Amino acid sequence: MALTTQQVEAFFSDCHAKDAQQKNSFINDADYIKHMQEVEDFILGKTTTMPNMRNVGWNFHSWGLHDLPNLIPVAQSWGIYEERILSFVFHKNNKDLSWWMEYWMRDQIAQSGDFDVMAQLAPILKKSGMKDKDILMFGMDNYDDPYFLYEEGANDTENPQTDKPSSFGKYVLSFLPQQARLVMDANADEDNSRFELCRLLYYHHRETLNEYVDEFIVPKSGYHHNGLDSDVVNFLLEKDAASFEKAIIKGIEKQIKQQQIDPIDVYSNWKKLDKAFPGKYESQLTKFYKDYLDHFETGATKGTWGYSDEYSWDDNQRKYLTVLSFEDMLERDPVAAQARLVPFIKNSPFLVPDFLTFLDEKFGADAMKYWPDALGKNPKDVGNEYFKTLFEIIEKYDFSSIEDSLWDLTKTKSKRIRFMLATVLSKQGDKAIARSKDLLNAKTADTRQTAALILAKINTEESIAILSAAFNSEKNDDARDVMLESLANKLYGEANDKLLADMVEFAKQRGKISESPISWIKPNALPTLYKTDGTAVTTDEVIFLLYRMSRAKGIRPDLEAKVLLSLIDRSKSGDFAKKLFKLYIDNGADAKQKYCLTLAGLLGDDETVNLLRNQVNTWVDNSRGKMAEYAVGALAMIGSNKALRTVEFFSRKYQNKNSNVGSAAHAALEEAAEELGMDMNELADSIIPDFDFDGMFKTFTVNDSEYRAFIDVNFKMAFLDEDGKKLKSAPKGTAKEVQDEFKLITKEVRDVVKSQSPRLEQYMVTGRRWELDAWQKFFLGNPIMFVYATRLVWGAFDANGQLLTTFWCAEDTSLMSLEDEEVELSEETATIGMIHPLMITPEEREAWNQKFFDLHIEPIFPQMQREVITIDEKEKAAVESNTFSGKKIEQGALYLAKTLEKLGWRRAEVSDGGYVPAYEKAFPHLRVRAEIETEGITVGYYDEDAYLGRLHFESYASENYGNKLAFGNIPGIVYSEVMADLRKILPPAESKEGKE
Incomplete structure (x- = not known):
């Protein structure tokens, strides 16, 4: 049934409604309104004047208009509205609007079955000014495979559509045989493979295929213009090798003669023929191997970037032509092939590491005879990976038969190779000591350094004694430093x-x-x-x-x-x-x-901490990330609590954006924790200062009167006189040095709170627990952390992690329940931790909120007021959610990226062109990560329009990395936190949907 007036009017009404919700300034632009009205009037037949969109561009139109062609029904006869829609979209003045229409056309044809879509579409396209070739090219567009045939499978009797031409396939066939040239040219001009057209002709117009088979095998342009179309060759050999054999040979020989085919393609095509006609093409393959290997052996494969070997991809692995050649030769004539191997390895200036691996897999220990020649290659030609592979192979076997060749290599200039070689030669143990001792007297420092490396790796009393004797006479710093690594403990x-x-x-x-x-x-x-x-x-x-x-x-x-x-x-x-x-910074750093920087860390104090901290931020802001990493390492070397607090702060500040700096900070903390025999959480707790307070107070005397300083509920210095009366400031007459101390404490408290508040919130989310004694010491014995204890809701947990009771801490350190009764922690209490609202009922949450309101307690961060989102029973089996799919971020892509990063998300791996397809948030302690798809964000560029996409969760464990998790297997807190994050980004009306 064709479109009705009511359907078209409803469509435009929806467009107007969407426009009304937009905040973009162009929506109210007079030209925009004018153009939109012209489109509506034309489609509804109120005017016959075609809207001219040549200079308008698609971006100036409502995205609702994008769906206009989707109104057209599938597999049904079209009426006047369908014709007007298509005439408008395909008109020559509206090219900006039709670039994506091949997808619409593909969907129409795929869903139409036997209904002839092209019979309706082609006349409309011609009226729009398109010629036959334009229409053919449109259907052969290279954004995806052309759609000539339904799914292949000639013997599939259950699917009558199999190998039948689609509506577009029928349209192509209608030009044959009279206009076959037109069809071929249209296909060629679209610069894509002729494989799909070849299939259509094979099944439905063999006459034309036979006539143009040479062009199918060797296309003049397209994906395979420097060789044969491999898809076509594979298809023809599979379907009727005997009929197309001569044409394929002709294509190979033509391309070889014209030097328009790569050796790997020559090999591939001869092998295909050899497989189709076993034994028939052995002479061609033998000649090919000889020609290629002779050419390779002369070094003729060297180009601008050095030597190379031809290769193809098979199961995501590179298959090098030298390896493929010898594999085949060894199968056909092992004796002749092995004889050819000897001069090839000796004379070829370049070999790929895969060739060495191939020899090892083929011959094992018997390949040792080839390795002296392989060791003689120039490191600049073959690279370090070549020698790394070769040494790893040699080490697996008894290499005494080639040890002279290995020792000769100690003279190489390549430092990397000398280090790898030393590991190999040190395996000879005592046998290598005498030769290494002699090399310590060599004229070249490089050789002496290699000898020192070997002796250091052998690491016996005799080898260390030889190093000790040579140490003080060695003038080359590199060689001496190698010796020093082994001798430092002994000498110093x-x-x-x-x-x-x-x-x-x-x-x-x-x-x-x-x-x-x-x-x-x-x-x-x-x-x-x-x-x-x-x-x-x-x-x-x-x-x-x-x-x-x-x-x-x-x-x-x-x-x-x-x-x-x-x-x-x-x-x-x-x-x-x-x-x-300062000198270092002033002179360019x-x-x-x-x-x-290292010395500044090794010798610095807490004032140096301030300098380094500011410099880290400066270097990050100026895109000197590596220098920021170095500065973080220097901070950790200072080793004071203030320094380590700063490093810990950077480990979280740069956890997502500039994550290399955050990772460096995290690594520095791990090293510090290991040296102190703590875990990371214990270290973070230990570096919170107590300022030498006695419990919650610091006592001082003014004019023979005793006063107490403390940190109040707002993290500010406060004072009590002898009667316990709170003072607004330190009493008059307080010594200057005492006042200066209080100023330093005030400043330090601000720094601690800046890092500690977000850390505690993270602990609540990840479910960190303290053993009872550790919690009492940390939160009830530290003047800063005690403030946190009084402004949060806590829980006592048994050894199995079950919640026993909840409480808050009063200013006198007593623990109070929701009912204002003092809590006596039972013997079952194993740990204490912050309460996440999901751990208790909605009624209890509300009661705690009211309690803190009545007591004028302001939580450090949203705790009981936190948005709670639970997993719907129907979603527990799902591994992916479309809750946010297609949700538009009104403020644009920059807002989306900045907000996600602020909430602790980091962009996932960037695609080609800098496109950011998703953001992820990790919960390492809970072994889960979340990933949300994004649209509109590109590195260095942000679209005006941005959208969220699908959400899923993955296992963080290495053994299950990348496995999507069913929502029912995700910790409830993780689900709630992630969903709450994403809802903060959405408009208020949408973010309220689905709350608990």
């Missing part, structure tokens, strides 16, 4: 002035501390460093410290520098650290001189 077990003096003197003899390693550092101009015995660090010792720290890798102390660092009085080194840090 106990630091003292005599050891330091010897180290400085020997460095002088080697000419290493005649001047500062950095021109802009003048040691004499730096603040004085002092040793723990009170003596000043000399200028030579400062230069020695800078020289040795310049040898350090990453953000860590050098092994020899540690001797001097352990003698320095850290309580007096802060000025030195701050000056060095070169990453190669990052050891200045």
Whole structure:
């Protein structure tokens, strides 16, 4: 049944309603209103004038208009409204509107069955100005496979549609045979594979296929213009190899002659023919292998980017042509193939690592005879991965027969290869010691370094003794540092002035501390460093410290520098650290001189913490993420509670955006926790300061009267006199040093609260628990954390995690129930934790809200007022939710991205072109992550229109990574938090849907 006037009018009425909800300024633009009215009048027949949208563009139209063609019924005769809609969309003045219509056309044809859609559509398209070739090209568009036939399967008697031409297929066939050239040209101009057209002709017009088969096999353009169309060749050989054999051979030979085919394609096509006609094409394959391997052996495959080997993809693995060639040759003639292998490996300047793996899998230990020649390749030609693969293979077997070749390689200039080689040769144990000892006297430092690596890896008393003897005579720093790794504990077990003096003197003899390693550092101009015995660090010792720290890798102390660092009085080194840090920043902060940051951390104090903290943020803002990582590492080295609190803060601040900095902070905390024998949560608790308070108070005296300072419910310093009366400020006459101390405490409290409040909220969500004694010590014994204890609802849990009771903490530290009765924690109490509202009934939540309101207690963060969303029983088996699919974010993509990041989400892996397809939020403690699809966000660009998509949850456990979880298996708190996050983004009317 054709469209009715009522249906069309209803459509435009819906468009107007959607426009009225839009906030975009162009919706009220006079031109927009005019154009929309012109479209409506034309479709309804109120005017015969075609709306001209040439200069308007699709983006200026309601997305409701996008659905206009979808009004047209499927598999039914069309009327005047259908014709007007299509005439409008396909008109030459409206090209911007029709670019996506091939999808509509595909859907119409796919759903129409035997109904001839093209019989209705083609006349309309011609009226719109399209010619026969235009219509053919439109149906052959390369956005997806053309739709000539229904699903293939000639012997499928249960599906009568099988291999039958679609409506478009019939339309193509209507041009044959008279206008076959037109069809071929239309297909060629769409720059896609001719495979679908080939199939249509094979089943329904063999005559035309036979006439144009050469063009199908070797297309003039399209996906395979430099070779044969592999889909076509595979199809023809499968269906009727005998009939098309000559045409395929002709195509191969033509492309070879014209040098328009890659060797891998030549190989592939001869192999296909060989499979179809076993044994018939052995001579062609043999000649091909000889020609390619001879060509490869001469080094002729070297290009702008170095040497290469042809390859194809099979099951997502690269299959290299040298490997494929020898695989086949070894199957056909093993003796001749092995004879060819010897000169090929010896003479070829380049081999891929896969070729080495192939030889190992084929011959095992017998491949050892090939490895001396393989070891002789130039590292610049074959790369490090080649040698890594080769060494891993050699290590698996007894390699004594080729050890001379391995030892010859110790002379290589490649540092990476020497390190890998040392691991291999060290496996010889005592046998390698004598040769390594001789190499320690080699003229080249590279060789001496390799010898030192081997001896260090052998690590026996004899090898360490040899290193010790050579250590003080070695002048090359690289070789000496290798020895130092093994000797440090032995040589520098106990630091003292005599050891330091010897180290400085020997460095002088080697000419290493005649001047500062950095021109802009003048040691004499730096603040004085002092040793723990009170003596000043000399200028030579400062230069020695800078020289040795310049040898350090990453953000860590050098092994020899540690001797001097352990003698320095850290309580007096802060000025030195701050000056060095300022010089480093003022002189460009070169990453190669990052050891200045390390020293600032190793010698810095809490004032240095402020400098480093500000610099981390500056470097992040200026896109110097790696430098920010280094600065975070330096902060951790300061090691004070303030420093570690700052690192912990960065681990959360940069958890999503600039996650490399957050990861560096997290790693630094893990290392600190490991050194202290704590877990990460315990470390985070331990670095909260107590300011030397005695419980909740700090006592001080003014004019013989005693006062108590404390931190009030608003995290501000407050004071009590002897009568317990609260004062607005410190009493008059308070000593200046005491007032200064209180100012520092006030500032420190602000910093703690800034990081601690979001941390506790995270703990509530992840369900962290404290053992009873630890909770009492942390929350009832620390002046800052006690404030948190009084502004949150707590729960006592048994050993199985079951909630026993809820309570809040009064200002006198008593624990009070909802009914204002003092709570005595039972012996069953194993842990204490914050209550998430999902743990209790709606009535209890409301009661706690009222309780805090009556007591004028403002929660630290939304706790009982938190939005709670439960999983519907009908959704528990689902692994995906469409609740947010198609929901438009009125404020645009930038708002969507910023809000998600603020709520703790991070963008998922970016697709090609910088498109961000989704955001994810991880709950690592609960082993779950959530992922929501997004539309409109591209790295560096944000669309005006943005949409949410499907939501799913995945397992965070590595063994089940990527597995979607049924909603019923997701922790209720995770589901609630994720849904609440996403509803905060939606317009108020929509976000209220489905709340508990």
